[in-house]
Amino acid sequence: MGHDSHEHADDGQVHAHVMPKSVLVGVWLLLVVMTGLTVFSAQFHLGFLDMWVAMGIATLKAVAVLLFFMHLLYDKPFHTFMVAATMVFVFLFFGLSLLDTNAQQGQIENYKILNPKN
Amino acid sequence: MTATHDAPASHAAHGHDHHDPNLAHHFDTPAQQFESGKFGIWTFLLTEILFFSGLFCAYVVYRYLHPEIFTYGAQFLDVKWGAINTIVLICSSLTAAWAVRNAQLNQQGWLKINLALTILCAFAFMGIKAVEYNHKIHEGLLPGKLYVHEAEREARHAQEHGGAAKHETAATAVTSEAAADAHATEARLPEPENAATFFGIYFCMTGLHAFHVLVGIAVFFWVLLRAMKGHFGPSNFAAVDYSALYWHLVDLIWIYLFPLLYLIH
Numbered sequence: 001m002g003h004d005s006h007e008h009a010d011d012g013q014v015h016a017h018v019m020p021k022s023v024l025v026g027v028w029l030l031l032v033v034m035t036g037l038t039v040f041s042a043q044f045h046l047g048f049l050d051m052w053v054a055m056g057i058a059t060l061k062a063v064a065v066l067l068f069f070m071h072l073l074y075d076k077p078f079h080t081f082m083v084a085a086t087m088v089f090v091f092l093f094f095g096l097s098l099l100d101t102n103a104q105q106g107q108i109e110n111y112k113i114l115n116p117k118n
Numbered sequence: 119m120t121a122t123h124d125a126p127a128s129h130a131a132h133g134h135d136h137h138d139p140n141l142a143h144h145f146d147t148p149a150q151q152f153e154s155g156k157f158g159i160w161t162f163l164l165t166e167i168l169f170f171s172g173l174f175c176a177y178v179v180y181r182y183l184h185p186e187i188f189t190y191g192a193q194f195l196d197v198k199w200g201a202i203n204t205i206v207l208i209c210s211s212l213t214a215a216w217a218v219r220n221a222q223l224n225q226q227g228w229l230k231i232n233l234a235l236t237i238l239c240a241f242a243f244m245g246i247k248a249v250e251y252n253h254k255i256h257e258g259l260l261p262g263k264l265y266v267h268e269a270e271r272e273a274r275h276a277q278e279h280g281g282a283a284k285h286e287t288a289a290t291a292v293t294s295e296a297a298a299d300a301h302a303t304e305a306r307l308p309e310p311e312n313a314a315t316f317f318g319i320y321f322c323m324t325g326l327h328a329f330h331v332l333v334g335i336a337v338f339f340w341v342l343l344r345a346m347k348g349h350f351g352p353s354n355f356a357a358v359d360y361s362a363l364y365w366h367l368v369d370l371i372w373i374y375l376f377p378l379l380y381l382i383h
Contacts, residue, residue: 012147014353018222019215028212035204035376039197042381054377061373069215069366076153079160086164090171094178101179 017074027068034061140354152356159360163367166330170371173323177378180315190307191316192382194259196250200380203246204372210239211369214338214362221345221355229350229358233342236365240335247328254317261321265314323375330368337361 038057046053067073072080138148145151181188213235220229253259258266258274266274341361344350350358 012149014148014152014356016152016222016355016359019219021219024212024215024219028208031208031211032205035201035208038377038381039201042197042377042383045383050383054381055374058374058377062370065211065366065370065373069211069369070363075156079156082160082164086167090167090174093171094175097175097179098182101183105183 017071019068019071019074023068027064030064031061034064148353155356155360159363163363166367170326173319173326174374174378177319177323180319184310184312184315186307186310187313187316188382190310190313191259191320192380193307194254194257195320195380196253197380199246199250200376203243204376206239206243206246207369207372210236210243211366213239214365217341218355218359218362221350221358222352224351226345226348226350230342230345233338233345233358237335237338237342240331240338243331244328244335247324247331259317260314261318262314265317268309268313320379323379327368327371327375330371334361334365334368337364 034057038054041053041057042050066083072083141148141151145154213232217229217232217236220226220232258264258271260266338361341357344357
C-alpha cells in the first residue's frame with residue numbers, strides 16, 4: 001500500500017500531462033499528410049514494396065497517435081510495455097498461423113481433386 | 119483484508135477529505151483512482167487489439183494464399199470515400215484529444231464544442247460508410263452465398279440501362295468509348311474463384327469497426343451530457359480521458375484498415 005501511494009505524487013492528487021496545442025495540431029497535420037502520402041504512393045506499382053510502404057506509413061501514423069493523442073510518451077512506462085507486449089503476441093499469432101497455412105494446402109488440393117466442382 | 123474497509127479511518131490518518139464526491143470510497147487518493155482507471159482502460163483497449171487481430175490474421179493468411187481475390191475485390195472499393203473517412207476520423211481524434219486538454223484546463227465551453235465535434239465526425243463517418251455499404255448491397259458485392267457473380271452483375275447493369283445494353287449488343291466489336299471507360303473503372307481483372315471471401319473479410323472488419331464507432335457515439339453522448347452538467351474539471355477529467363483513449367483506438371484500427379482494404383493493386 002505504502003509504496004504505491006508514494007510512487008507518484010505525495011499529495012495524492014491527479015498530476016496528468018496537459019498536451020500543448022502545438023503538439024495536438026502538429027500530430028493532426030502529420031496524420032493528414034501521411035494519409036495523403038499513402039494514397040499517393042498507392043498509385044505506383046512497387047511490387048512487393050507496396051505492402052511495406054503502406055504498412056510503414058500506417059505504423060508511423062499509429063505510433064504518432066499512441067505517443068501523443070494517447071499520451072503514452074508522458075504516461076507510465078508500464079502502459080508502453082503493455083502495448084509492446086500485446087504487439088509481440090499479435091505477431092506471434094500471425095506468424096504461427098502463417099507457418100501453419102502451408103501445412104494444410106495438400107489436404108485442400110486433395111479435397112479439390114476428390115470433390116470436383118461440376 | 120478487513121483493513122481495506124477501514125477507509126474513513128485511514129483517510130483521516132492521511133488527512134484526506136473522504137467526502138470528495140469524485141473519489142470512490144475504495145480508493146485512497148484521487149491519483150490512485152485515476153491510475154487504476156487508466157490501467158483498466160488500457161487493459162480493455164489491448165484486449166480489443168487482440169480481438170481485432172483475429173480478423174487481421176484471417177486477412178493476412180487469406181491474402182498470403184489468395185492475393186488475386188484481394189486485388190479483384192479492392193477494385194470495387196472507392197479510395198476517395200476511404201480517404202475521406204480516414205481524414206474524418208483523424209479530425210475526430212484531434213477533437214477528442216483537445217477535449218481532454220479542455221477538461222484539464224477547465225475550459226468548459228470548448229470542452230462541449232470539442233465533444234460535440236467528435237460526435238459529429240463519428241456520424242459523418244457512419245454516413246459515408248452507409249453510402250459505401252448501400253452501393254455494395256445494391257451491386258451484390260456481398261459475402262458468401264449473397265455474392266452476385268460478375269456475369270450476373272453485368273446482366274443486371276444491362277437491364278437497368280436498357281438503352282446502353284442494346285447499344286452494347288449491337289456493337290460488340292466496336293465498343294463505344296463510354297462503355298470501355300465503364301469497364302476500365304469497374305473491373306479490369308478477371309473474377310477469381312471465391313471472390314466473395316474478400317467481401318466477407320471486408321464486411322467483418324469494417325462492420326466490427328463501424329460497431330465500435332457506434333459505441334463511441336453513445337459513449338461521447340454520455341460524456342457530453344455530463345460535460346453539460348459541469349461534471350468535469352482539472353481534478354475530474356477521467357471519463358473524458360478514457361473515452362478519448364477508446365476513440366483513438368478506433369482511429370488506430372481504421373488507420374490499418376484503410377490501406378489494407380482500399381489501397382491494393
